[in-house]
Amino acid sequence: MSECVNFHFDIDGDNFTSAGEASVRIKKHLRDMGFSPETIRRVSVAMYEGEINMVIHADGGSADVNVYVDRIEIILADSGPGISNIELAMQEGYSTAPDNIRSLGFGAGMGLPNMKRYTDSMKIESEVGKGTTIYMTVNV
Amino acid sequence: MKIRTILELLDAKVLCGEDKLDGAVHSACGCDMMCDVLAFVKEQAVLVTGLCNPQVVRTAVMMDMRCIVFVRGKMPPADVIALADDAGLVVLATNERMYTACGKLYANGLAGGEVINE
Ligand SMILES: Nc1ncnc2c1ncn2[C@@H]1O[C@H](COP(=O)(O)OP(=O)(O)OP(=O)(O)O)[C@@H](O)[C@H]1O
Numbered sequence: 585m586s587e588c589v590n591f592h593f594d595i596d597g598d599n600f601t602s603a604g605e606a607s608v609r610i611k612k613h614l615r616d617m618g619f620s621p622e623t624i625r626r627v628s629v630a631m632y633e634g635e636i637n638m639v640i641h642a643d644g645g646s647a648d649v650n651v652y653v654d655r656i657e658i659i660l661a662d663s664g665p666g667i668s669n670i671e672l673a674m675q676e677g678y679s680t681a682p683d684n685i686r687s688l689g690f691g692a693g694m695g696l697p698n699m700k701r702y703t704d705s706m707k708i709e710s711e712v713g714k715g716t717t718i719y720m721t722v723n724v
Numbered sequence: 725m726k727i728r729t730i731l732e733l734l735d736a737k738v739l740c741g742e743d744k745l746d747g748a749v750h751s752a753c754g755c756d757m758m759c760d761v762l763a764f765v766k767e768q769a770v771l772v773t774g775l776c777n778p779q780v781v782r783t784a785v786m787m788d789m790r791c792i793v794f795v796r797g798k799m800p801p802a803d804v805i806a807l808a809d810d811a812g813l814v815v816l817a818t819n820e821r822m823y824t825a826c827g828k829l830y831a832n833g834l835a836g837g838e839v840i841n842e
């Protein structure tokens with residue numbers, strides 16, 4: 585079970601247009617590797633929400649996806665402003681996104697709750713002024 | 725319902741995926757908030773929306789949807805259409821407004837879709 589395939593992506597923080605490209609690529613990789621549509625959807629939606637968050641809240645970062653035989657890990661790391669109250673941020677509807685983000689279809693405060701719902705485990709480490717790292721696992 | 729029927733009901737234009745109009749779809753969702761679309765897995769194959777950015781296409785891809793309908797006469801930029809074409813989606817554009825477009829599709833048998841996972 586120790587065998588692992590890693591995919592690494594740098595997420596450009598200045599470019600909302602390209603946000604989500606890494607998740608689309610992961611979706612293709614997982615399909616090529618023969619995972620079930622449900623597993624693929626859970627991984628790619630959770631990663632997509634996280635990727636969008638890094639672009640709109642944290643000026644970009646990096647994404648690593650580690651594929652094991654029995655599970656898929658997603659690690660999203662940024663050096664953005666951090667999240668001061670994680671419990672509050674996890675609530676559905678809580679968002680600090682500005683209006684211009686809302687007019688693009690995001691900022692409903694659903695991203696983090698969606699990520700939790702789609703994954704089997706999720707851990708947020710965040711320090712204000714330093715950044716945020718989110719670990720998610722989807723069991724296969 | 726065939727995608728071709730959506731085209732006719734909404735008097736829409738095909739922007740890409742002309743070859744897939746005979747594909748059948750069973751449910752749709754009308755939404756301008758992408759995170760709402762992503763919130764629950766429903767077997768929804770059609771996304772009716774007034775937004776025209778690339779994230780609309782990526783959201784549809786993430787949810788394994790088959791067709792995007794842009795309402796209110798909105799024309800997505802060429803790169804958005806290209807992205808959808810690449811992903812194998814059918815893209816339609818109609819002058820109808822969101823409420824009317826959804827109403828017509830629903831009245832003709834396109835359901836809202838059941839939530840599969842909670
Ligand atoms: N990587 C991050 N860095 C800093 N703050 C973040 C980060 N991710 C989330 N947040 C904070 O947590 C809040 C809630 O995030 P969540 O993804 O649930 O909602 P949202 O991004 O505001 O809207 P939506 O995801 O529905 O588009 C955000 O508004 C933001 O304040």
Ligand SMILES: [Mg+2]
Pocket residue numbers: 633636637691694695696
């Ligand atoms: Mg978010």
